[in-house]
Amino acid sequence: MAQADKTTDRIPVTVLTGFLGSGKTTFINYILKEKHGLRIAVVENEFGEVGIDDGLVLQTDEEVIEMMNGCICCTVRDDLIQALTRLATERRHMFDYVVIETTGLADPAPVAQTFFVDEKISQLYVLDSIVTFVDCQHISSHLEEIKPEGVENEAIEQVAFADVLVLNKTDLVSAAEIKELRKRLAGINATARMLESEQSRIPLDAVLNIRAFDLEKTLQMDAEFLDTDADHLHDKSVSSVGIVIEGECIPNRLNDWLSEILRTKGADIFRSKGILAMMGTDEKFVFQGVHMLLNMGGSGQLGLNLTPWQPGEKRVNKLCFIGRNLDRAELTAGFQACVFNGKFPEPGSPPKQKLRFKVGDPVMAKVGPWAAGVITALWYREPLWETGRFAPYQVRLLEDDGLVWVPRDSDVLIRARDKSATAK
Numbered sequence: 001m002a003q004a005d006k007t008t009d010r011i012p013v014t015v016l017t018g019f020l021g022s023g024k025t026t027f028i029n030y031i032l033k034e035k036h037g038l039r040i041a042v043v044e045n046e047f048g049e050v051g052i053d054d055g056l057v058l059q060t061d062e063e064v065i066e067m068m069n070g071c072i073c074c075t076v077r078d079d080l081i082q083a084l085t086r087l088a089t090e091r092r093h094m095f096d097y098v099v100i101e102t103t104g105l106a107d108p109a110p111v112a113q114t115f116f117v118d119e120k121i122s123q124l125y126v127l128d129s130i131v132t133f134v135d136c137q138h139i140s141s142h143l144e145e146i147k148p149e150g151v152e153n154e155a156i157e158q159v160a161f162a163d164v165l166v167l168n169k170t171d172l173v174s175a176a177e178i179k180e181l182r183k184r185l186a187g188i189n190a191t192a193r194m195l196e197s198e199q200s201r202i203p204l205d206a207v208l209n210i211r212a213f214d215l216e217k218t219l220q221m222d223a224e225f226l227d228t229d230a231d232h233l234h235d236k237s238v239s240s241v242g243i244v245i246e247g248e249c250i251p252n253r254l255n256d257w258l259s260e261i262l263r264t265k266g267a268d269i270f271r272s273k274g275i276l277a278m279m280g281t282d283e284k285f286v287f288q289g290v291h292m293l294l295n296m297g298g299s300g301q302l303g304l305n306l307t308p309w310q311p312g313e314k315r316v317n318k319l320c321f322i323g324r325n326l327d328r329a330e331l332t333a334g335f336q337a338c339v340f341n342g343k344f345p346e347p348g349s350p351p352k353q354k355l356r357f358k359v360g361d362p363v364m365a366k367v368g369p370w371a372a373g374v375i376t377a378l379w380y381r382e383p384l385w386e387t388g389r390f391a392p393y394q395v396r397l398l399e400d401d402g403l404v405w406v407p408r409d410s411d412v413l414i415r416a417r418d419k420s421a422t423a424k
C-alpha cells in the first residue's frame, strides 16, 4: 500500500461514517490490529454525554485522539480543525494516514467540506474517501424515518455521500435481503462501490488510500457543498443519556434490567453501550446494544482486553443511551437499582409447596447434559436475590463437586437416581 500522498505530500484522510452501531469502532479496532504498513492516527468523535469509545478502542502505539461532547459536523468542527493542525505540525513524524470516525448521527458533508474550505487544512490534508458503514439489519428503518420539516435524515446523507459503502453485519440477514438492500442503496447512491463484511473485516486496500473522493461529483449532487453558511438541523427528539455511577453491578439484576428495557423500548433506543464493574470480578464488563440486540461480556471475552480494575481504584460504571424520547430519570433509577448498595435484600419466606426430594437424596440434574448429584439444600437462595426468590434445590455434582441450583421441582430439570449405580 502506498505511503502518504507522494505527489503533494499532503496527508490522506478517510472519513468513516455510518449510523449508530453500524460497525465503525469495530473497523477502527480491526485496522489498529492489522499489519498494513501505514502509521494511522485515529480521530474519534462520539455523540453521547458520556464517552465510552475511548475505552472500547484497542490500546495501541497509534495516535488516538478523542473528541467529545458534540457532533463533529457542527459544534466541534473547530476542535477538529485544531486537532488536525496540531497533529500535522507537532506529531507529523509519527503517522502517515488519518482516519476520522464521526458519530453515528453526523452528516459527513460538513466534515468533508473542512478539507476544502479551511485553507490550512486543505494545504496539510487530502480527503481520500468517505467510507460509510451500513448495518444490514437496521438500516432500512433509519432510511425510512420521517423527519420534521427542515431536519435531514442522517442515514440517507451518510449513504448519499459515500465513496465506499460497507454492508456490514451480513451474518444477521439473508442473501435475498442483501440483494434488496443493494438495490435500495444504489437508488440513493449509484456510484459508490459496495463491499460486504462481517465484523467490519474488509480488505484495507479497498478503503484506505484509494483517492475516491471526487469534488466535481459531490458538487453535482449537492451544489451547496462548499457553502460554509449552509446550516443543517439535527433531529432534536434524538438525544443521549449518560449515566456515571460508582459501585458494583449485581449481574443477574443488570442482565434482567438491560434485557427488559431493550425488549420493551428497543425501537426507540437506537444505541446503548457501557463499561461496567461487576460484583465478584476485577475484569471490566462491556455491553453494546443496537436496538434490541445486546452483546454483553467480560472485556476479554469480547476481545478488548481492557486493563482490569486495579486495587484501590474507584469502580465507576459508565453507560450511554442514544435514542428517541429517552426518559433520563427512569434509565438512571433503573441502573441504580442494579448497583449493589451494601445491603443484602431480606430473604422472605420460601413457598409452601411440598418438594419431592430431601437433603442427601441422589438425583440427576439437567445442567446441559444430565449429571449425577446429591441434594445439599432445600429452598436455596443466593444472598443478592430479590426478597422471596428461592430455588427448590441446591445440588452438589459428583463429577467435579460443583454446586448448582435447580430453578423448578420438575422432572424436566431434576430426577431421582439409582444410588447404587452412580453414587460416589
Ligand SMILES: Nc1nc2c(ncn2[C@@H]2O[C@H](COP(=O)(O)OP(=O)(O)OP(=O)(O)O)[C@@H](O)[C@H]2O)c(=O)[nH]1
Pocket (backbone or CB within 6 Å): 018, 019, 020, 021, 022, 023, 024, 025, 026, 027, 053, 103, 104, 133, 168, 169, 170, 171, 172, 197, 198, 199, 200, 271, 288, 289, 290, 295
Ligand atoms: N452480528 C454482528 N455484530 C457486529 C458486526 N460488526 C459489529 N458488530 C457489533 O455491533 C455493535 C456496534 O458496533 P460498533 O463498531 O461499536 O458500531 P459503531 O458504528 O462504532 O457505533 P457508534 O459508535 O454508536 O456509532 C458491537 O456490539 C459490535 O460487536 C457484524 O458483522 N455482525
